[in-house]
Amino acid sequence: MSASITGTDKVTLTRPSGARTIKNSLAAVYVTLATVLAIVPLASILYSVISKGFHLITSSSWWLQSQRGITPRREGGGLYHALVGTVEIALICAAIAVPIGVLGAIYLIEYARGKKVARAVSFAVDILSGIPSIVAALFIYALFITVFGFGRSAIAVSCALVLLMLPTVLRSTEEMLKLVPDTLREASYALGVPKWKTILKVVIPTAFSGISTGIVLGLARVMGETAPLLILVAYGQGINFSPTSDVMAALPTMINSGRDQAQQMPGYERVWGAALTLILIVMVLNLIARGIARMSKLKEK
Amino acid sequence: MAKRIDVTDVDIFYGAFHAVADVSMTVEPRTVTAFIGPSGCGKSTLLRTLNRMHEVIPGAHVQGSVELDGTNLYAPGVDPVAVRRVVGMVFQRPNPFPSMSIFDNVASGLRLNGVKNKKVLSEAVERSLVAANLWNEVKDRLGKAGIGLSGGQQQRLCIARAIAVEPQVLLMDEPCSALDPISTLAIEDLIGELKEKYTVVIVTHNMQQAARVSDQTAFFNLAAQGKPGKLIEIGSTEKIFSNPDQKATEDYITGRFG
Structure with a gap:
């Protein structure tokens, strides 16, 4: 019989020694503490945002009115103008970033997989995903406003956000396409289905x-970006639907516009309300994402 | 409906690697031919050259000719997509499309090739599922997901999907290796029935299976790792399993090798 790791052939089944029990409890304390430390700031942000902003978002005027003509000293008004801007800017951004990102990922995974070009592009996209939003904003400013001579506009903001959203969409689509087993592609090819149709209908x-x-x-990530809004469009308190106009409100700039008010002012309160609304929107988007994932999982069963 | 396959002097390469050397054989219509041999000897590779599926792997290429009733599959101007419509394939692991229902899985080959008529589709689905011995088990839940079935049912679903497009030849790459004995038996019975309409070529590691289902058996071997796989012997299954010409064949079948 060969020697066991304890050096004898005898099997010991007693509880571990004292030193090991202490190490084990220490490690348990450390990991618990780290988790608590990570949660504390998150919980405190949520607490202050909800406690200071919740009473505002429960009124219908908050969702249906703008801040037109309302000074920081006055109560009332809402964030409809900023909601319009945020949704419009996000939709334009998505309309540009999603097709480019998804089609680009399809090319990289389905057509150029393993080739030098694909690896170079993937690497470049990884770098791009790390660029600060202010750099994207200044790049669009330099290109659209300095070089082409356009004015500031919501569309310019959307374009800056595209630079931030594109890498996320492209990389995540790439990862998802990689997860599709090759056996499914082969099954489709074996039925005499051309490659493009296989990609479209199976992959x-x-x-x-x-x-x-x-x-x-x-999308949820770029909705909260502030730098492009500050640089590429002016904040206005009124409602504006035109993305080409140089004045358009958005939630981050609404928050920014009220942040230097004195603490007791209604205008200061509205900052928290807007912040809470932004968090809610991001939360809803995350729930939608989970919902989509769950819906297609249920179909499998 | 079924077609004859003539493989002549075929060499298969993956880039610079010579995977299969100098294979010639004939597969008669409405017969089952089994490919046996150790792993890495090129059985699956050769099978895949019969419908140009090896081309999915970058760098794979073929020398020699594979003729389907006299038409060379490797002649210039031949569309591999068209070849695969005529020569269908069932894979080692059941691979139903996870995004589709049972019905849609079977109908996928026709639908993706442009058939839209609902009546034609539902008739083809029923016919194929009946032919694959799966109809009675799934007829009440055609709208349910294909990957909700058991492994053996999934593999029969894949066979139904492959025969729904009415190919002339059906290639099977170890179709039972991921299945339990009962499902295996169901598939083997099915192969016996499919033979009446199709030319079937099957790769298997299971000697008894080859003996049970095939009319003709081809034994492949390779001299050493890294050397190309070769066709050692081909003949009627009865002869290969009782009185093969080559000693290597006998050794492999009886389990004396290496």
Whole structure:
């Protein structure tokens, strides 16, 4: 019989020694403490935002009125103007970033997989995903306003956000397409289905929930970006639907416009209300993403 | 409906690697031919060249000719997509499309090739599921997801999907290796029935299976790791399993090798 790791052939089944029990409890304390430390700031942010902003968002005027003509000293008004801006800017951004990102990922995974070009592009996209939003904003400013001579506009903001959203969409779509087993592609080819149809009818439907989750999460991320809004469009308190106008409100800039008010002012309160609304929107988008993922999972059963 | 396959002097390469050397054989219509041999000897690779599926792997190429009733599959101008419509394939692991229902899985080959008529589709689905011995088990839940079935049912679903497009030849790459004995038996019975309409070529690691289902058996071997796989012997299954010409064949079948 060969020697066991304890050096004898005898099997010991007693509880571990005292030193090991202490190490084990120490480790348990450390990991618990780290978790608590990570949660504390998050919980405190949520607490202050909800406690200071919740009473505002329960009124219908908050959702249906703008801040037009309302001074920081006055109560009332709402964030409809900022909501319009945020949704419009996000939709324009998505309309540009989603097709480019998804089609780009399809090219990289389905057509250029393993090739040098694909690896170079993936690497470049990884770098791009790390650029600060202010750099994206200044790049668009330099290109649109300095070089082309356009004015500031919500569209310019959307374009800056595209630079931030594109890498997220592209990378997440790439990962989801990679997860589709090659056996499914082969099964489709073996039925005499051409490659483009295989991608369209087999690969994308299989990866659909993952791709759309990536898109929604990417959208949630860029909705809170502030730097492009500050640089590329002016904040206005009125309602504006035109994305080409140089004045358009959005939630981050609404928060920014009220942040230097004195603490007791209603205008200061509205900052918290807007912050809470933004968090709610991001939360809803995350729930939608989870919903999409779950819906397609249920279908499998 | 079924077609004859003539493989002549075929060499298969993956890039610079010579995977299969100098194979010639004939597969008669409405017969089952089994490919046996150790792993890495090129059985699956050769099978895949019969419908140009090896081309999915970058760098794979073929020399020699594979003729389907006299038409060379590797002649210039031949569309691999068209070849695969005529020569269907069932894979080692059941691979139903996870985004589709049972019905849609079976109908996928026709639908993706442009058939839209609902009546034609539902008739083809029923016919194929009946032929795959799966109809009675799934007829009440055609709208349910294909991957909700058991492994053996999934594999029969994949066979139904492959025969729904009415190919001339059906290639099977170890179709039972992921299945339990009962499901295996169901598939083997099915192969016996499919033979009446299709030319079937099956790769298997299971000697008894080859003996049970096939009319003709081809034994492949390779001299050493890294050397190309070769066709050692091909003949009627009865002869290969009782009185093979080559000693290597006998050794492999009886379990004396290495």
